[in-house]
Amino acid sequence: MKGSVRMWPQLALLYLLTAGPTWSSAALVDLPFMEYLDSNQLVLLQWGFDEVVGNITFTLSIKTSGWIGFGLSPKGNMRGADMVIGSFGTSGIYFQDHHATGNVLPMVDSTQDYFLHSMTEVEGRTSMTFQRAIQTCDEEDFHITAVPIKLIYAYGQTDEIKYHGFNRGTKEVNLLRYITRDRSQEGEHFDFKIDNITIPANITYYHCRVMKMPRFDVTQHVYRIEPRIDNLDMVHHMILYGCPLHVTDDYDGPCYAGNKADNCIKVMAVWGVGAGAYELPADAGIPIGGPNKDTLYRLETHYNNPATIAGRQDSSGLRIRHTSNLRRYNVGTLTTGVVPSRDYRIPPGATQFHTYGTCNTSLFSELMEDPVPDLKVFALLLHTHLAGRKIRAGLFRDGQQVDFLALDENYDFAMQEVISVGSIKTIKPNDTILVECNYMTTNRSGYTHMGLGTMDEMCLAFLLYYPEIPINSCWSTPDQRNIESVPNELQPADQEDIITYENQLSSSPQYQIVSRNEGQPSMHLEATVMTMNATPTVTCRNLQSPSKGGRCSCSEIIGGSALLLLLLWSEV
Ligand SMILES: *[C@@H]1O[C@H](CO)[C@@H](O)[C@H](O)[C@H]1NC(C)=O
Ligand SMILES: *[C@@H]1O[C@H](CO)[C@@H](O)[C@H](O)[C@H]1NC(C)=O
Ligand SMILES: *[C@@H]1O[C@H](CO)[C@@H](O)[C@H](O)[C@H]1NC(C)=O
Ligand SMILES: *[C@@H]1O[C@H](CO)[C@@H](O)[C@H](O)[C@H]1NC(C)=O
Ligand SMILES: *[C@@H]1O[C@H](CO)[C@@H](O)[C@H](O)[C@H]1NC(C)=O
Ligand SMILES: *[C@@H]1O[C@H](CO)[C@@H](O)[C@H](O)[C@H]1NC(C)=O
Numbered sequence: 001m002k003g004s005v006r007m008w009p010q011l012a013l014l015y016l017l018t019a020g021p022t023w024s025s026a027a028l029v030d031l032p033f034m035e036y037l038d039s040n041q042l043v044l045l046q047w048g049f050d051e052v053v054g055n056i057t058f059t060l061s062i063k064t065s066g067w068i069g070f071g072l073s074p075k076g077n078m079r080g081a082d083m084v085i086g087s088f089g090t091s092g093i094y095f096q097d098h099h100a101t102g103n104v105l106p107m108v109d110s111t112q113d114y115f116l117h118s119m120t121e122v123e124g125r126t127s128m129t130f131q132r133a134i135q136t137c138d139e140e141d142f143h144i145t146a147v148p149i150k151l152i153y154a155y156g157q158t159d160e161i162k163y164h165g166f167n168r169g170t171k172e173v174n175l176l177r178y179i180t181r182d183r184s185q186e187g188e189h190f191d192f193k194i195d196n197i198t199i200p201a202n203i204t205y206y207h208c209r210v211m212k213m214p215r216f217d218v219t220q221h222v223y224r225i226e227p228r229i230d231n232l233d234m235v236h237h238m239i240l241y242g243c244p245l246h247v248t249d250d251y252d253g254p255c256y257a258g259n260k261a262d263n264c265i266k267v268m269a270v271w272g273v274g275a276g277a278y279e280l281p282a283d284a285g286i287p288i289g290g291p292n293k294d295t296l297y298r299l300e301t302h303y304n305n306p307a308t309i310a311g312r313q314d315s316s317g318l319r320i321r322h323t324s325n326l327r328r329y330n331v332g333t334l335t336t337g338v339v340p341s342r343d344y345r346i347p348p349g350a351t352q353f354h355t356y357g358t359c360n361t362s363l364f365s366e367l368m369e370d371p372v373p374d375l376k377v378f379a380l381l382l383h384t385h386l387a388g389r390k391i392r393a394g395l396f397r398d399g400q401q402v403d404f405l406a407l408d409e410n411y412d413f414a415m416q417e418v419i420s421v422g423s424i425k426t427i428k429p430n431d432t433i434l435v436e437c438n439y440m441t442t443n444r445s446g447y448t449h450m451g452l453g454t455m456d457e458m459c460l461a462f463l464l465y466y467p468e469i470p471i472n473s474c475w476s477t478p479d480q481r482n483i484e485s486v487p488n489e490l491q492p493a494d495q496e497d498i499i500t501y502e503n504q505l506s507s508s509p510q511y512q513i514v515s516r517n518e519g520q521p522s523m524h525l526e527a528t529v530m531t532m533n534a535t536p537t538v539t540c541r542n543l544q545s546p547s548k549g550g551r552c553s554c555s556e557i558i559g560g561s562a563l564l565l566l567l568l569w570s571e572v
Helices: 008-015 495-507 555-569
Strands: 033-036 043-050 055-062 068-073 082-088 093-099 115-122 125-133 149-156 166-173 188-193 197-199 204-212 220-228 235-242 251-254 266-272 284-288 296-304 312-314 317-323 332-338 353-360 375-383 388-397 400-408 419-427 432-439 460-466 471-478 510-516 522-527
Touching: 043 149, 055 068, 055 149, 082 115, 082 125, 093 115, 188 296, 220 266, 235 317, 266 317, 266 332, 266 375, 284 317, 332 353, 332 375, 332 432, 353 495, 353 510, 353 522, 375 388, 375 400, 388 460, 400 419, 400 460, 432 460
Parallel strands: 332 471
Antiparallel strands: 033 043, 043 055, 043 419, 055 125, 068 082, 068 149, 082 093, 115 125, 149 166, 188 317, 197 312, 204 251, 204 296, 220 284, 220 317, 235 266, 235 296, 332 460, 353 432, 353 471, 375 419, 375 460, 388 400, 388 432, 471 510, 510 522
16 A cells, blocks of 8 residues: 555544553453464463453553554454554554444444553563453444454554555454363373272262372473263262372272371362363463372262162273473462361251351461462362352452452352363452352252262362462361251251351351361361352443543544554455
8 A cells, every 4th residue: 555644643642541662551460361373473362351240351462563453253354353453653552442344444433342451562572451341232342252253463563554564364262261272292191090990889989099190200290181081971070189298008999988098188180070171371280299209199089870870890080291391380279168067057948048168368377387478369160069059259358358259150060160260360368268159958858968978068169279388278167056046857947947047057156177288277266257249240341441531533533544454454
């Protein structure tokens, strides 16, 4: 295109935010996911989202000192694409939300739903961080859902948008259910599995195998865990735990048989029915070997055999992929929720009954030598048994709820998997974690106890976080001594009685138990259950701009920039 239009001075009048080489309006969120959109690794997209709040944040970083653009497209080209473009103009920053209805002029959206957090240009790399609602209320924006989406990008060599000398491309990514590609070529693997047992003809059976991993003299990082299941109809879940050093004997038999194997409670990996492989974030790994080379591990397998079929052989297990190329952080797992002690009973006939487990992390400092770091939670697994309907995990700071770590309003016993938090959520020292489970027992005739069997209940949230601290569980159970009207085996007469009983349990003092990897657990009777906020309802949202700039009402210039964008994007 001859005599490319220099439009920055005009645009700058409208979109001037500030002058200068960098600009930032807010602290950046941690963005856990990254993907190069091109094969030369020049175009890097990082992102994170919060399904509770309903927002998604991107950082687009391209090896150019010119303008950069990003879009979401139904077909990978411009038709129907939702686009943002940003640049350092000669006298200010340009950043704008556009859409294209077809092979016609792309328009500046009548509502601007992308908000710029920061733009930088450092050593020939231009980056912009911007945020939008996952579902905006704007028909002109692309609807982000949990399916693979074609992402498009383009950039120029200068800040001046012109036809010649720019690059573009497309890549398909599932933003909300991102699974990194199998990097199995990268490392080695071994299987940790059961050795050909006969599944007993019992409805519930927990099998435990305690043994060492292969010996690694140098510390390895586990980065991927894959299920290897023989009997998909019976293997309900598997948990791999690390043992304390005083557990030195192998074991192969029923779990919770009152032997030392019961002390192996440091969760390392979790697999639940319906789940696939799990891969850790790129900068984190679970340490094995090296100083831990003598550690034993316990593989707990829960068989669910409602038809009490006899004689099935099973050698299910987990394939552990690991590398000696250590990542930046060691990953830990913190078990939170309700202590599975049989004292906590759920009455029958309840349309809903809530249980609560609390974890006041201010107890951590007395169990640790080092200062307690910020714990970065990147994934978690929620766990109840058959009566569970909903699970929520809230994060509290200075007596106020500051976030939800997890929300599952449609809990499904048959689909248990490690779920990505979407953005990295930070547990600061002294925060409290509250796990709430909601059960339905209308079909039951007797009390349901907290416990290990499938017909018992559990209420757990396993938090996967880094950097690792030497504490593996922090959970609670109500002190019931002072409750006068705890029903005995008498069933509460109606839902009102059930609610009264529920309130007595949740308002009584709670015993909180914090367990370290080594040494005695710490017990406290001072915890109280705080009130969790109502689940926010997210349909569509209009986010607030971090810096409310003036709105454009100048159609002539919009037309001009749209013309350029058409030329820029239409040949993708
Ligand atoms: C979501 O929005 C909140 C409030 O504006 C912000 O603090 C948070 O960082 C955002 N998170 C993501 C992942 O976009
Ligand atoms: C598993 O055990 C059964 C019965 O003990 C035996 O018949 C079968 O050959 C074993 N399978 C393998 C692969 O060892
Ligand atoms: C299976 O159930 C029977 C009868 O209830 C019981 O005696 C046995 O100990 C159970 N077996 C296992 C391995 O749990
Ligand atoms: C956390 O609580 C402990 C004791 O309860 C206190 O000594 C410490 O200063 C607190 N830390 C922070 C960061 O508030
Ligand atoms: C309750 O039991 C009835 C009859 O046995 C069954 O049809 C129904 O599906 C059960 N409901 C639930 C929620 O389990
Ligand atoms: C957490 O424990 C600390 C120290 O024991 C206590 O001061 C604080 O009030 C507790 N916080 C909550 C929310 O229970």
